[in-house]
Amino acid sequence: MTPIVEVAGVTVRFGGLVALSDVSFAVRPGEIIGLIGPNGAGKTTLFSALVGLNRPDAGAIALDGQRIDGLRPHRIARLGMTKTFQNTALFPAMTLLDNVVTAAAVRLPLGAARALARDCLEKVGLGAAADTDIDDLTFPQKALGEVARSLATAPKVLLLDEVMAALTPNEMDAVVATLRELRDREGITLVIVEHHMRAIMRISERILALNFGQLIASGTPAEVSRDPQVVTAYLGQPDASHA
Ligand SMILES: Nc1ncnc2c1ncn2[C@@H]1O[C@H](COP(=O)(O)OP(=O)(O)OP(=O)(O)O)[C@@H](O)[C@H]1O
Ligand SMILES: [Mg+2]
Structure with missing residues (x-):
């Protein structure tokens, strides 16, 4: 099956800072992906690259089999990918x-x-x-x-950048249930950035973990939450679950 989103070797630099470094992954249609990583890891930068707000310095991005890197945001929105603003x-x-x-x-x-x-x-x-x-x-x-x-x-693909940040755990559960129903009914692919670990691990079918611009882990929530690199990345930031 053609991935709905395919990211191949994407690098984004801001002057001397490498915000994303050679990031590659694919998303299946209708999947719910959680994108995690400490503050400054590159999550918002990745979303911005996907919707055309940042032009990658290297690499390729495809939406439903069509190259979209380099296209303007309104073109990418029309082709079916949009993001909320943190x-x-x-x-x-x-x-x-x-x-x-x-x-x-x-x-x-x-x-x-x-x-x-x-x-x-x-x-x-x-x-x-x-x-x-x-x-x-x-x-x-x-x-x-x-x-x-x-x-x-x-959108075919909706990128949600910390829309649940202000919610209590119970409120998050209710919003998460609605997002799941939306995916089930409409077939929309969801990529969700959220710092609250319990919520993101519960909603996501697969987790991608960024740290210092690099994709350090990808797998089921259970796999990623015991990945040594992910554990280390979060131990350096003990408040991550409530940031
Ligand atoms: N427009 C920009 N110009 C210069 N540096 C930037 C710009 N946008 C982001 N950065 C830097 O790129 C890195 C990644 O930032 P980004 O906002 O993508 O992180 P994030 O994972 O979304 O963090 P948070 O969890 O705090 O939202 C950071 O070091 C940040 O300071
Ligand atoms: Mg961000």
């Missing part, structure tokens, strides 16, 4: 629906954008909260609202 909240002083409409209206006339936005909110179980102002949403609703906003580009 630390970028929904627009305040606006309803949840209008937030999602804003994303949908990028490629659709307003009427169709509103219909699609409602549909995206239904898909994450937020249909009833459509007319609520962002400031009045709970943290789990905000997290799922960000997912809904990303769904407005009709």
